[in-house]
Amino acid sequence: PFKRYVEIGRVALVNYGKDYGRLVVIVDVIDQNRALVDAPDMVRCQMNFKRLSLTDITIDIKRVPTKKTLIAAMEAADVKNKWENSSWGRKLIVQKRRASLNDFDRFKLMLAKIKRGGLVRQELAKLKKQNSS
Amino acid sequence: MVTYKFHQYQVVGRALPSETDEHPKIYRMKLWATNEVRAKSKFWYFLRKLKKVKKSNGQMLAINEIFEKSPTKIKNYGIWLRYQSRTGYHNMYKEYRDTTLNGAVEQMYTEMASRHRVRHHCIQIIKTATIPAKLCKRESTKQFHNSKIKFPLVHRTVRPPTRKLKTTYKASRPNLFM
Numbered sequence: 001p002f003k004r005y006v007e008i009g010r011v012a013l014v015n016y017g018k019d020y021g022r023l024v025v026i027v028d029v030i031d032q033n034r035a036l037v038d039a040p041d042m043v044r045c046q047m048n049f050k051r052l053s054l055t056d057i058t059i060d061i062k063r064v065p066t067k068k069t070l071i072a073a074m075e076a077a078d079v080k081n082k083w084e085n086s087s088w089g090r091k092l093i094v095q096k097r098r099a100s101l102n103d104f105d106r107f108k109l110m111l112a113k114i115k116r117g118g119l120v121r122q123e124l125a126k127l128k129k130q131n132s133s
Numbered sequence: 134m135v136t137y138k139f140h141q142y143q144v145v146g147r148a149l150p151s152e153t154d155e156h157p158k159i160y161r162m163k164l165w166a167t168n169e170v171r172a173k174s175k176f177w178y179f180l181r182k183l184k185k186v187k188k189s190n191g192q193m194l195a196i197n198e199i200f201e202k203s204p205t206k207i208k209n210y211g212i213w214l215r216y217q218s219r220t221g222y223h224n225m226y227k228e229y230r231d232t233t234l235n236g237a238v239e240q241m242y243t244e245m246a247s248r249h250r251v252r253h254h255c256i257q258i259i260k261t262a263t264i265p266a267k268l269c270k271r272e273s274t275k276q277f278h279n280s281k282i283k284f285p286l287v288h289r290t291v292r293p294p295t296r297k298l299k300t301t302y303k304a305s306r307p308n309l310f311m
Contacts (some may be wrong), residue, residue: 002285004311020294029282030207031230031274044205046232049286054311063280064206 004054006035009061011079012052021092023083024052025074028064036064040071057082137235139165139242142172145195148186159194160184165238165258169196201233209274210237211264216245217255224259228271234261286311 004010010026019042028036030046037052038044059077061070074080083089101109142164148157160180166172173196177188210229215222227244229237238258245251266278291307293299 002287002311005283005285007283008281016292016294028207029277030232031277036205036207036232050290050292053289054286 004056006049006054007058008063009059009073011055011057011059011083012037013055014047014051015053016051023055023079025059025061025070026052027061027070038067038070040067040074055083055088056086137233137239138167139235139238140167140172141165141199141235141238142169143195143197143199144172144176144193146176146180146191146193148184148191163199165235169198172196201235204233207232209264209266209269210234210261211269212237212241212261213259214241214245215257215259216249216251218249218251226270228264228269228274230274230277234263237261 006026006029008026008028012024012026014020014022014024022039024037024039026035027038027044030036034046034048036044037047057079059073059079061073065073084093143161144164145159145161147159150157162176162179164172164175166175173193177191180186207230210231212227212229214225214227216225227241229240231237231240238261242253242256245256269275289309289311
């Protein structure tokens with residue numbers, strides 16, 4: 001029934017607040033609602049579980065590791081690549097890219113979409129012709 | 134970093150020197166208050182109950198804020214308090230798991246308010262201590278003393294990432310599975 005657990009080493013995404021969009025590792029559990037959370041580029045802090053979305057990725061660490069061991073464990077488990085290749089991670093990257101388009105990019109995007117639509121319709125027309133004949 | 138309402142202060146004061154007493158005893162207290170002014174006032178309140186001295190015939194020697202030594206380490210705090218209920222005064226011992234003592238004290242005040250309807254001015258903190266895991270008395274703190282702790286988040290509430298994006302109506306029902 002449950003696949004993603006709050007455990008030491010679980011990688012989570014922050015979905016509210018100042019650190020929105022950051023990947024953090026649950027390093028210890030304070031109590032029912034809060035966890036001690038750490039990431040390579042931030043000070044270790046406490047976060048409410050309401051602000052975290054658990055991911056499928058876990059890393060192998062003991063309770064409250066030092067920053068060095070944490071970074072080493074994250075490299076060993078290859079968190080960055082696993083995240084960027086997962087469907088959730090890819091969707092977030094695409095969202096970011098779309099949000100950062102400038103007007104010229106959007107123009108290029110429009111042309112590309114029209115071209116793709118045209119090609120699809122050509123193929124469809126060919127298939128229709130084949131079927132009707 | 135979370136902002137705490139209650140700060141811990143170390144307040145030092147003594148009675149004013151007089152002809153009978155050239156060097157009155159100096160007293161030091163560690164208190165919790167929301168600001169320094171309140172801390173000084175609380176100091177005189179407690180000192181009046183212990184010695185025959187008032188703010189008008191006493192002097193404040195020092196007031197310093199005490200900060201948490203290790204705010205990234207999770208500790209078990211035991212708090213002994215004396216509170217006034219509708220029928221009398223009672224003593225209580227409560228345990229909290231938190232990273233800082235100020236956080237634990239704030240938890241205590243909110244819990245006393247919710248569980249016993251005791252307002253903050255009716256609570257006196259007798260003593261606080263960090264308790265090693267072996268000596269914790271309450272099951273609710275002891276259940277987190279597990280180095281392989283693991284539990285699922287059962288009910289996921291979907292929240293918009295900023296309050297600006299909050300709408301009254303949504304197009305589809307939320308997915309509550311984590």
